[in-house]
Amino acid sequence: MSTEKRYPRTMSHIGLSVPDLEAAVKFYTEVMGWYLIMEPTEIVEDDSPIGEMCNDVFGPGWGSFKIAHLSTGDRVGVEIFQFANAENPENNFEYWKTGVFHYCVQDPNLEELAEKIVEAGGKARMKAPRFYYPGEKPYRMIYMEDPFGNIVEIYSHSYELTYSAGAY
Template structure:
């Protein structure tokens, strides 16, 4: 009998955006993610997917648009555009429960940060920060996509960054 759970793999994340087509363009052109299902409208009806969405959202959601993408390491990304979509004034309320960012990895994070800015995103930090200054090139920076979603960029893998005790 197994008493310690085995580590589950990450399947996908859902991200709400105000303009699905613009988001598909951004994530495929800037981050290089694969489009695996183009933008599709899902309606509240008696179809299997309509019933499933009512189970998730409750009655009255009417319709939404969705696209499915995949990262280079096969993590799924669902982009949603809901009818009643609202842009918060500040999408960086990190002290509140919930997901406040997602992270991508690129060895040249400075170049990716520049591409994100050129595509309408913005920096949350002026410059990348080094985890081990003068010792290892591991660095990170917080950004926003053009839709206000917070994303972080790591130069190296999560395991490499933290295996040496990045906060010690």
């Protein structure tokens, strides 16, 4: 057995792809309440350090993209990308495919946040919030879709509280 100590790493950031960066910055700052920490910037394919790093990630021929950096209230970063060849699929919820299929935020008034998401052009993926412990605890959740096709889950309480007693 290994004597190596293991520890949980913290979440640094998530990257989201959107078809309209300026509209996304407006939505994520005004509706989600996230802080804008780097204004929208255009990155071009060239031999600069950032250009070379992007070549490593995307491969040659990516051309350019726009990016903005935001931060949540608990300091998790959110990079928002708008690529020149962005596609906004009719259905972005292919949960059976490998990869991230949603991000989750926490709001004690999740019903109000869900309404704001719909008012801003998003969609409800569920008819109403669900209770994890009906009649026992007030822990609720609901799945939504932001205006850019990204799936958003909203929890009323922290992840630890929700699952520590075994939600199922």
